[in-house]
Amino acid sequence: MMESIAQTIKLIQTNIEKVSNVNTSVTKITNDATTLGENIKTVDNAVKEVEASNKTLIDNMNQVGDVMDVMTESINKAELTTKTMLSKYESSAQSAIDIEKVVGKLMEELGVGGFMGVQDVKHGMKISISDVNGAKKEYTGEVTDRNGNDIYVTIENEAGDIFENRERHKNNICKLNIVVDNVLYCWSDIVIQRSKSGENGQFKLHIETNPQVYNRRKYPRMPITNACTVKFEGEDKTYQGHMVNISANGFAISIFDSVFADAREKNIVVSVDDFDEISAHPLEGCIIRSSNNDGEYIVGCRMPEDVQSIKNYVSKNYCN
Structure with missing residues (x-):
């Protein structure tokens, strides 16, 4: 009888332990469910934020679409304006050609200064x-x-x-x-x-x-940088500079001397270093322009006559 009671007590204790374990498991499940619920809320909030962002994105895309429509309309208007300007330009160009022909005829009769002789x-x-x-x-x-x-x-x-x-x-x-x-x-x-x-x-x-x-005929100008020695016609004093470009009937030099600031219409003689293959003689020219670039004078000159050897050299080494 006592053994039966002892076994019954053990069974009761075992059941109590199992019930306790079940309670612990239920508590864990409850905690996990609570955590899961919080996570679900977090996910839900994130989904709502994504939804809101999508709405904002849609609004932005609509605004971009509106801007693109405005840009397209502006481009179409600009194209129309460009076509109108092109038409006017073509008309102006034709008018310029007509004027040039008339002026050319007048020049032949009167000269560029009028009644030249x-x-x-x-x-x-x-x-x-x-x-x-x-x-x-x-x-x-x-x-x-x-x-x-x-x-x-x-x-x-x-x-x-x-x-x-x-x-x-x-x-x-x-x-x-x-x-x-x-x-x-x-x-x-x-x-x-x-x-x-x-x-x-x-x-x-x-x-x-x-x-x-x-x-006078316009010839192609070839850029060159040869050093050169310059002097005014009838004078012995020389100035050092370098070439800028040259053509069959003109050239430009760069020189750092203020005497060239007001030298327009003066004649100069230019000896160019390493220039024998182009011309066996110094260059002669009349200054037609002089521009001051922070103390550097770019002097443009017109040659008194066309030089065939320079024309051939430029054509061979620059124009082809």
Whole structure:
């Protein structure tokens, strides 16, 4: 009987322990459920935040869409404006071409300064004489003097046979071109004869008409940086500088000397280092512009005549 009671007590104690374990497990489950609930709330809050962010994103995208619509409309308007401007530009360009043609015709008749003539010719200007008595040969030289309508010149190449085609009892007739500033004066049917004793130059040309006037041809300019020595025509003092560019009838130099600030229309002679392959002689030019760049003077010059060797060099080494 006592054993049965003892076993019953043990069973009761075992059940109590199991019940206690169950209570502990239930407590853990309750705690886990509470934690899970909190996590679910956190996830729910996060989902709500994502939802709110999505709404904000949608609003932003709608705003971006509105901006894109405005931009598209503006682009369309800009395209229309561009087409209108292009049409006006084409019209303006055509008008400019028409004006240029008219001005060109006026220049041929009157010259760029209006009614240009023999009075513009000065000592030292370069000339070319051709078609003397119909002979297809050209002679180059320069003006030595002018007296009224008479121009006195010297010829550089083979002047001895210049009148070989002369017909008996007729005047010697030729074509005359003179570089005046940056334009070309052209005369036809000009009487040429040898200068008399006491007159300057080898030949005298008598001119009664106004010339046809043309702009000198524009040649490509090649950048070069060779060092150079510069002096004003008729002076011995030299200045050191370097080349900026060169073409067949013009060049520019860079030089640090204030004497070049007001040197427009003065003639200079430029000896360029390592330049023999282009021209065997120093460059001669008349200053047409001088710009001051913090003490560095960029001096642009016009050459009195076109130099074929420079033209060939630039064409070979720069234009191709």
